[in-house]
Amino acid sequence: MGDPNKVTIIACSGDLDKAYPILILASTAAASGKEVTIFFSFWGLFILKKNDGKLIGKDWMTKMLSFIHRGGSDRLKLSQYRMGGMGTWMMNQVFRKNKVAKLSELLDMCRELGVRMIPCQMTMDAFGMTMNDLVEGVEQPVGAATAIEYASESGINWFI
Amino acid sequence: MADMTLDARGLQCPMPVVKAKRAIDSLQPGQILEILATDPGSKADFAAWSRSTGNELVSATESGGVFRYEVRKKG
Numbered sequence: 001m002g003d004p005n006k007v008t009i010i011a012c013s014g015d016l017d018k019a020y021p022i023l024i025l026a027s028t029a030a031a032s033g034k035e036v037t038i039f040f041s042f043w044g045l046f047i048l049k050k051n052d053g054k055l056i057g058k059d060w061m062t063k064m065l066s067f068i069h070r071g072g073s074d075r076l077k078l079s080q081y082r083m084g085g086m087g088t089w090m091m092n093q094v095f096r097k098n099k100v101a102k103l104s105e106l107l108d109m110c111r112e113l114g115v116r117m118i119p120c121q122m123t124m125d126a127f128g129m130t131m132n133d134l135v136e137g138v139e140q141p142v143g144a145a146t147a148i149e150y151a152s153e154s155g156i157n158w159f160i
Numbered sequence: 161m162a163d164m165t166l167d168a169r170g171l172q173c174p175m176p177v178v179k180a181k182r183a184i185d186s187l188q189p190g191q192i193l194e195i196l197a198t199d200p201g202s203k204a205d206f207a208a209w210s211r212s213t214g215n216e217l218v219s220a221t222e223s224g225g226v227f228r229y230e231v232r233k234k235g
Contacts, residue, residue, distance in 0.1 A: 024173065024174045027174050027178050028173075028174040028177055028178065030181075031174070031177050031178045031180070031181035031209070032177070032181075032208075032209055032212035032213055033212060033213045033214075034212075098172055099170050099171060099172055100172045101172070101174075101175055106174075109174075109178050112182075113178070113181070
């Protein structure tokens, strides 16, 4: 059995409604004294993208993908009920009204609490992303074998 | 008497717990952190958080929609 004080999260989604539970669970686990590691893969990497709205990519296809999914924690969209942007806008309004923290604030919290944030090398290469495209405090990219090693040592493993 | 008070009224999960962690880090072992919150979920959460961290939840009360917790730092 893994160590109950270690938490590993595989973050594969760049949707607003997945990014919230990822960052809420990670920050709360860290605040509860646990060692937390999040591996960001595929669209999950776009949670770590800077909020500057810049396009990333190395050719027209990766640039196009980054245009469709602009990324940055404050630009994420709902996975469903988007209604041409209305859904996401309303969700954010409701959260602001209820004083729910912004995703960028939760990311800051995670960083402050020592949550390790590790991007997937393969996805970074495929999307043509560089460390300069990502927010501060992100560790060097790794591959799946590293994620497996962390997961096998953790008592709590989530795939979100 | 509490050694420090954290006003987490109006904040939603996970901020009361995250701020409590920060606040208790600045206290000495044995000192008491008082937390005020309005999130009803905080009732279960501060009990769980205290168990996870080893700090002691000394009291949990409610009055007029405000929850008040006292947590003694472990050590």
